[in-house]
Amino acid sequence: MKVLLVYAHPEPASFNGAMKDQIIQTLTRTGHEVTLSDLYAMNWQAAAGPDDFTFRANREVLRLQTEQAHAWRTRTFAPDLAQEVDRLDAADLVIFQFPLWWWSIPAILKGYIDRVFAYGFAYGQGASLSGKKALCCLTTGGPASSFESDTRGTVLHMLRPVHAGVFDFCKMDVLPPFVAYGAARLDDTERKEVLIRMDQYLSQIADTPSLKFD
Ligand SMILES: Cc1cc2nc3c(=O)[nH]c(=O)nc-3n(C[C@H](O)[C@H](O)[C@H](O)COP(=O)(O)OP(=O)(O)OC[C@H]3O[C@@H](n4cnc5c(N)ncnc54)[C@H](O)[C@@H]3O)c2cc1C
Structure with a gap:
């Protein structure tokens, strides 16, 4: 498979950095082709806005979804965004590697979704990312026991906006997440x-059944 690895951690020597290296090592060893988008190293612009486009459909009023669809149709995304749209378009599997921040993904990764999962390309107007798989790999600060309550929320609850709201919405197959609980507390x-x-998990990734959303 062609794998796009989107990595969101500011410190290369972090445990997230070690997990990112492990992903590249395992998937390359098992015959996959990995492209890395290291968001902090790329100085990724997180906020969607007028600079996302080199040629606007409407220069008077910015309607983001209209401009995204126009930019995809006319291939006029700004260069940093065009590169990531092309990478996602080419990928069979997209992996997000990140630390859990405030029960959610880091802002830089949210900004990646806002800009790259563009209307007209990833969803809407008959568009979809159907046929692609998606996987979240993450670390948490809290131990596994603090993610067992249905009322406070499990990791699956916390990932629901990404799993259901983004991946499933764009018709991707969502793989069960890989979670390193309490990463900073482990020896x-x-x-x-x-x-x-x-x-071990990634070695079997091509055959891993996806989650179901109803
Ligand atoms: C803004 C913010 C919000 C947060 N919100 C939450 C939250 O809502 N819920 C929650 O549970 N947590 C939360 N946290 C905590 C956060 O999730 C954890 O700090 C993070 O997941 C730990 O991962 P890390 O990669 O940053 O760890 P690091 O602290 O970078 O790494 C842990 C240890 O692993 C070591 N290490 C690095 N490479 C290797 C290797 N190859 N082999 C072995 N060890 C290695 C490092 O040296 C380090 O000692 C939050 C943190 C922040 C900053």
Whole structure:
């Protein structure tokens, strides 16, 4: 598979950085082709706005979805955005690697979705990302036990806006997330075990059944 790895952590020596390296190592070893979008290293512009387009359909009033559809049709996205749209268009599997921040994804990654999952390309007007798979790999600060309550919320609850609101909405197949709970509290041996577990999970990724949304 062609894999697009979208990585959102500001520190290369972080555990997220180690998980990103593990993804590249495992998927390359098992015959997949990985393209890395390292958002902080790229100095990714998170806020969607008028600079997303090199040629506007309407220069008077900015209607983001209209301009996104126009830019996709006429290939007039700004260069940084055009590169990521092309990468997503070419991918069979997209992986988001990130730390859980405020029960959600980091803002830089949300901005990636706002800009790259563009109207007319990813959804709307008969568009979809159908046939592509999507996977979230993440770390949490809290231990697994703090994500077991149905009232406070499990990781699946917290990922619902991305899983259901973005991936499933764009008709992608959503794979079960890989979660490294309490990453900063683990000792070195436990962290190594997480990377081994991740290697095993990713080795089977082509055959992993997707989640169902109704
Ligand atoms: C704004 C903000 C909001 C947050 N909100 C939440 C929240 O809502 N819920 C929650 O649970 N947590 C939350 N957190 C905590 C956050 O999720 C954790 O700090 C994060 O997931 C830990 O991952 P990391 O990669 O940043 O860890 P790091 O602290 O970078 O890494 C942990 C340890 O792993 C070590 N390491 C690096 N590479 C390797 C390797 N190859 N092998 C072994 N060890 C290695 C590092 O040296 C470090 O000691 C929040 C944090 C912030 C900043």
